[in-house]
Amino acid sequence: MTKAEIVQALYDRVGGFSKKESADLVDLVFEMMKETLGGGENIKVSGFGNFVLRDKRQRTGRNPRTGDPMEIRERRVLTFKRSNKLRGILNPARKAG
DSSP states (O other): OOHHHHHHHHHHHHOSSOHHHHHHHHHHHHHHHHHHHHTTOOEEETTTEEEEEEEEOOEEEEOTTTOOEEEEOOEEEEEEEEOHHHHHHHSOOOOOO
């Protein structure tokens, strides 16, 4: 799903907003998420999941092409941990049959 499809879905389902207002709302949500994550905070969306920042320390790795050792510098990574509710939607229980 693209950002444009999210805007269209908001416009179709909620109503009361123009397409421009729907796009502005979607942009605002994403901008708030970027600012929050950029500030080092995690984001929790009830019934959906958590966006979690993790700091990875520096380590020695290998260049996959040459096999030479190289230093991988420390960095911050973003992970997503889905909620149990989302898990149930993605992996519905199979019925015995």
